[in-house]
Amino acid sequence: MSDDATAEEITLGRIETEVALLMRLGEATRRATGTAEHRVLDRAAYVILRHLDKAGPQNVSALAARLNLDGSTVTRQVSAMHRDGLIARTPDPADGRGTVISPTPAGLQRMAAVQAARTRLYGDILANWSPDDRGTLADLLHRLNEALDARNRPR
Amino acid sequence: MSDDATAEEITLGRIETEVALLMRLGEATRRATGTAEHRVLDRAAYVILRHLDKAGPQNVSALAARLNLDGSTVTRQVSAMHRDGLIARTPDPADGRGTVISPTPAGLQRMAAVQAARTRLYGDILANWSPDDRGTLADLLHRLNEALDARNRPR
DNA sequence: CGCTCATAGCTGTATGATACAACTGAATTA
DNA sequence: TAATTCAGTTGTATCATACAGCTATGAGCG
Incomplete structure (x- = not known):
């Protein structure tokens, strides 16, 4: 990764990061919250x-x-x-x-x-x-x- | 579901929907895009x-x-x-x-x-x-x- | 010191979601 | 009508994950 990333590329990278994170957290939340509703x-x-x-x-x-x-x-x-x-x-x-x-x-x-x-x-x-x-x-x-x-x- | 949902509840419902959808689409995208980079x-x-x-x-x-x-x-x-x-x-x-x-x-x-x-x-x-x-x-x-x-x- | 207990990591085993391939039977088309 | 396409199912494999049980190390206390 050279460091000539434009502001736009940085934003896209951030979105990429956050979506990946959301997938992981969403999974985890789904599991953790599964006390009642989710298991059924x-x-x-x-x-x-x-x-x-x-x-x-x-x-x-x-x-x-x-x-x-x-x-x-x-x-x-x-x-x-x-x-x-x-x-x-x-x-x-x-x-x-x-x-x-x-x-x-x-x-x-x-x-x-x-x-x-x-x-x-x-x-x-x-x-x-x-x-x-x-x-x-x-x-x-x-x-x-x-x-x-x-x-x-x-x- | 009674229909006395407030605007706020509707928004939360929308967020819930969209996050659920994003999880599904993200999965699908990951699979579909897996032509090269993702499989490794x-x-x-x-x-x-x-x-x-x-x-x-x-x-x-x-x-x-x-x-x-x-x-x-x-x-x-x-x-x-x-x-x-x-x-x-x-x-x-x-x-x-x-x-x-x-x-x-x-x-x-x-x-x-x-x-x-x-x-x-x-x-x-x-x-x-x-x-x-x-x-x-x-x-x-x-x-x-x-x-x-x-x-x-x-x- | 030598117990006892907590912790780090590993392995066995089970589950759930998914795909791909092969099959069956119905529909469509040439 | 024969050949082909399509809808749905079943067989089998893979992957990510969890939970339980194990081993070995570390920590605290008498």
Whole structure:
């Protein structure tokens, strides 16, 4: 690394650092906070329920594509969730190969509980942030995710 | 979820959502981008090298504590890195039980390469962001990490 | 000194999330 | 209709991680 880094490169390096750190801390937080809510609904199940809730019932492939996961991963995740009564599977009327996955009321309830717990956690963590900073963080994270997603998807 | 959520609660929910999403996308990006740089240095090794580089040589326990990882995890990670010549282990002169881990030149070089690749990636992803927004993102992520860390550490 | 207890690190073993490859059966197309 | 593509599943492998149990060293106390 020569030291002719521009201010912009430094900023990018900082973002890189902080995202890497956030991944690690997020993992750790998820584990540490797993006293109650998290153990009953693992990361992937939560994200799947969130997506079903927002985007509506859909089949395994659609889910996999949307979540950047392999179909087999989603299959297993979904079958575990089915075993636990969190989702329902109905044959896709339009395609005999497909199965449509939809959240059950129990699933939605579980999702909401985890969401509430996490929201509470963030309220705690960001207790002394100004509403303004919180809003800006939410906005920028959203834009970052959009950008990452755009980069990932058009493979 | 009753709908008496305050604006603040909504913001927290958004942050929660975006962080969860970022974790997923970050994973996916790491995997997808793994064409060259990432396959030679996995996530944990990278973070360990970064930390050694910044905070200086230290023993396994210190690393584990700092990274919120179990000692056994770090042991294995470190021994893989040792096998690959990325770090050196010297007996701790002050404590016969301990081993001090330090990055080798090869390790630092590898780390720098990954870092550069990631920085480039972010430059690409955030190509059309204003310098201002990038700076703000870096700042807020930093503060978020500090807050998460503070929450995690004082166990 | 010689116990006893705490600590550093390692190894065994288990779990969870993930991918890739191979397969089955249904849909689409030539 | 035969060939091809696609949806979903199952087999198998990998990786990161944790927890429990072990060994050896260090520290404090009688």
